[in-house]
Amino acid sequence: MAVAATRAILLTAKDDVAAVLGALPANGEVSVTLSTSGEVQRPLTARCAIPFGHKIAVRPLVVGQKIIRYGYPIGVATRDIGEGEHVHSHNMRSLLSPADPHSGDDRILHDAAQLRDLVTACLRAAGATEPAARAMADALTEAHLRGVETHGLRRLRPYIERIRAGGVDAAAEPAIEHHQALIRVDGRNGIGHYVAQRAAAAAVDAARRLGIAIALIRNSNHFGFAGYYAGLIARSGQLGLVISNGQVCVAPEGRMRPFLSNNPLAIAAPTGDPDAFLELDLATSVTSRANVVQAAKNGQRLPPGWAQDNEGRMTRDAAAALDGSLLALAGDRGFALLFALEAMTGVLAGGAYADQVSSKESAPHAPEGTAHTIIAIDLDLALGTATYAARLDDMIARLRAVPGDAARPVRYPGERRWRLRRQRLRDGIPLAKADADDLMKLAAELGVTVDPALTGSR
Amino acid sequence: MTKLFDQPLTGYLRDDGRKGIRNLVAVLAAADNVNPLVRQLAERVPGTVCLPASYGRGQMGKDFELALRAMAGLAAHQNVAACLVVSFEPESSQRITQRTAKLGRTVETLCFLEAGGLEASLAKGERILRRLHERAAQAARVPMSPAELVIGLECGGSDTTSGLFGNPALGLLTDRFIDAGGTAVFSEPVECLGGEDLLRARAVSPAVARQLLETVHAYDEMAKDNGVDLAGTNPTPDNMAGGLTSIEEKSLGALAKTGSRPIQGVLAYGESAPRSGVWMMDAPAAAVENITALAAGGAHLICFVTGTGNPSGHPISPTIKISANPHTVTQMPSHLDVPLADMLDGSIDLAQGAARIAACITRVINGAETAAERLRYLETNISRIGPSV
Numbered sequence: 001m002a003v004a005a006t007r008a009i010l011l012t013a014k015d016d017v018a019a020v021l022g023a024l025p026a027n028g029e030v031s032v033t034l035s036t037s038g039e040v041q042r043p044l045t046a047r048c049a050i051p052f053g054h055k056i057a058v059r060p061l062v063v064g065q066k067i068i069r070y071g072y073p074i075g076v077a078t079r080d081i082g083e084g085e086h087v088h089s090h091n092m093r094s095l096l097s098p099a100d101p102h103s104g105d106d107r108i109l110h111d112a113a114q115l116r117d118l119v120t121a122c123l124r125a126a127g128a129t130e131p132a133a134r135a136m137a138d139a140l141t142e143a144h145l146r147g148v149e150t151h152g153l154r155r156l157r158p159y160i161e162r163i164r165a166g167g168v169d170a171a172a173e174p175a176i177e178h179h180q181a182l183i184r185v186d187g188r189n190g191i192g193h194y195v196a197q198r199a200a201a202a203a204v205d206a207a208r209r210l211g212i213a214i215a216l217i218r219n220s221n222h223f224g225f226a227g228y229y230a231g232l233i234a235r236s237g238q239l240g241l242v243i244s245n246g247q248v249c250v251a252p253e254g255r256m257r258p259f260l261s262n263n264p265l266a267i268a269a270p271t272g273d274p275d276a277f278l279e280l281d282l283a284t285s286v287t288s289r290a291n292v293v294q295a296a297k298n299g300q301r302l303p304p305g306w307a308q309d310n311e312g313r314m315t316r317d318a319a320a321a322l323d324g325s326l327l328a329l330a331g332d333r334g335f336a337l338l339f340a341l342e343a344m345t346g347v348l349a350g351g352a353y354a355d356q357v358s359s360k361e362s363a364p365h366a367p368e369g370t371a372h373t374i375i376a377i378d379l380d381l382a383l384g385t386a387t388y389a390a391r392l393d394d395m396i397a398r399l400r401a402v403p404g405d406a407a408r409p410v411r412y413p414g415e416r417r418w419r420l421r422r423q424r425l426r427d428g429i430p431l432a433k434a435d436a437d438d439l440m441k442l443a444a445e446l447g448v449t450v451d452p453a454l455t456g457s458r
Numbered sequence: 459m460t461k462l463f464d465q466p467l468t469g470y471l472r473d474d475g476r477k478g479i480r481n482l483v484a485v486l487a488a489a490d491n492v493n494p495l496v497r498q499l500a501e502r503v504p505g506t507v508c509l510p511a512s513y514g515r516g517q518m519g520k521d522f523e524l525a526l527r528a529m530a531g532l533a534a535h536q537n538v539a540a541c542l543v544v545s546f547e548p549e550s551s552q553r554i555t556q557r558t559a560k561l562g563r564t565v566e567t568l569c570f571l572e573a574g575g576l577e578a579s580l581a582k583g584e585r586i587l588r589r590l591h592e593r594a595a596q597a598a599r600v601p602m603s604p605a606e607l608v609i610g611l612e613c614g615g616s617d618t619t620s621g622l623f624g625n626p627a628l629g630l631l632t633d634r635f636i637d638a639g640g641t642a643v644f645s646e647p648v649e650c651l652g653g654e655d656l657l658r659a660r661a662v663s664p665a666v667a668r669q670l671l672e673t674v675h676a677y678d679e680m681a682k683d684n685g686v687d688l689a690g691t692n693p694t695p696d697n698m699a700g701g702l703t704s705i706e707e708k709s710l711g712a713l714a715k716t717g718s719r720p721i722q723g724v725l726a727y728g729e730s731a732p733r734s735g736v737w738m739m740d741a742p743a744a745a746v747e748n749i750t751a752l753a754a755g756g757a758h759l760i761c762f763v764t765g766t767g768n769p770s771g772h773p774i775s776p777t778i779k780i781s782a783n784p785h786t787v788t789q790m791p792s793h794l795d796v797p798l799a800d801m802l803d804g805s806i807d808l809a810q811g812a813a814r815i816a817a818c819i820t821r822v823i824n825g826a827e828t829a830a831e832r833l834r835y836l837e838t839n840i841s842r843i844g845p846s847v
Binding site for chain 1: 618622623626630652655689690698700701703704705706707708711713714749773801802804807808809819835
């Protein structure tokens, strides 16, 4: 090295930033010393000029990530920060000061395990049994890990309100009856996530013995995102298929009120990578109700073809759509698929079906009567789990090899979700401040002590 | 690992079994109305430490309690061989002697009204002080262990070098001192604002964690009541230019001097630590009030890290000045006991910095004067937390 490197001091081994001990030019070489041991770390290159005493990132940081110095958080990254970048008020803020309203991103990363524990504690305080609380907490946390925020923590408050209103029996244990490969489950109006998780586990066990099993579930409740349960089966080395009905929201074209729910269909299977799965998970309406609610909140107009008003006319007005109905994906063919899915969910399970499923909004105290159908196919018995995974990997490779614009790679279902999950398990789950604050408030209302590390501020 | 202190430590054994590192004779005013008397007494008997009072009349409630606790703590300090407590009327000094007795020390008293005015008080007080000096001169140094030692930890005039070198070096020494059974007391809860994660992690129990946070946040509330938003005004523009971005890192930089060992609890202003380990004292950040609180709480000496330079020392607790700021080291060398500017270019590392502080502590314990003692830049002042009537 022609020019001597500028020294920088790292105060603890956990720290994300070091202080430079000289005025550092852009592209200047930095030699980082860990002050507690005197050990010289690998060299860094400054991405820009950094003044004496200021901080340099010793590793990449993502927006929302807490920045560690002296072994403790000193603030949060307000944008992605590369290794060797100057860290100061332009890309970091104190956890005690509010986010810049113009930055558009006030998200802070939260540890997934701590969030799961907090949600579990909230549900326990609301009267859920330990396994039921854990089941829902896991499903809600997984929704955030996989980027399915619409089925995440924002639903916790309404779920708990329904438990408290007596609409859901949080202490109920599902009744599970085995008839060879057919499993009949009475959810007894228990927490939907728990009922479905128990049914999926029963299906996995039965399929391991019998090659295939199908669980038909009635008297359940909203269970979050269907991909979670298909994923549970896939993680057991099987192929999972999950259907559910739910609150009615989809109308046949031109009709004046909704008749079916937008029954989700999820299919999941293992690939050769233990942290990546095929995970199809789609609602069968053009869009989810959550997106329409959001548009109504923001005063935005809906794209054409999403919804109808209560007269059965196409509308782009979000409020009119909420009062009316959504449309099935792919027009008549989508509606036909939806009809058939309900024929093998609510109708088959012996539970409520179509417009018999109770509305949470119009009848908060009444059981929903939701039905689910869960199928598990044992891959070991089919052709060997490893063989199946290798064949699926091959199909993915061949999909990627289809020629086209290399800048826009084609993705298989579940690819984004599981990549996001790996990243968020490592870095944390980003939560908007309002959502995090509401969760802490809910916990306080329930008398739950919050692990202070979670609050991210005082 | 080298020894914590490079020489055997010695101290003066007191009646209560504790040992002091100075053999002072002090004259303490119970209230401001006898300050002229104690000042003249200290002038008449050279070598007497003068501890005037800032207030004392019409104090009440928690404020009065704080003042009494601190005055008694100073009068009963191990570094003080004997103390003469002076008051206008007998009740004022009695309130203090009752407390020094509880702390295991007896003190002499002098009452202006009983003696009959200034001249008579001066004559009587001078006789007492000369007798106390004669008795103190009989004391000899005996061996002392680190476990018998209480060190106050303070920083002021902080800058970039304080958070990077001075405080971490003192923190490393504090860890080694605590591991040897010592007692360390830091204060300035207001400077812990933003360091809550550290306090929670280091509190010896959840109850202590709550107590630490309550103490810290009380200052935040107090500041807000007075229209000051501490989190909003910190770091200051100077701090920002020096590379600090958030109040968290400013506080963590200050807390670095306390090392990494568990925090045992919160002490009131001027209260003694009931057992060894690291303690937080509830005292404001202003340097003179702060070192007075640490001294009243029984600190044998105070390690004071400064960046831009702070000259103040306490007359009873020798105050060691530590700085890694090259400018301060060059411009104000006579005010510093431990220059650490050579940590900046890596000429000495953190362990060597800590060893240099330890060597200075050893010398000061065994009798060497600190810079502040040599320059007579000594001041005492007890905080006020309420009005007089």
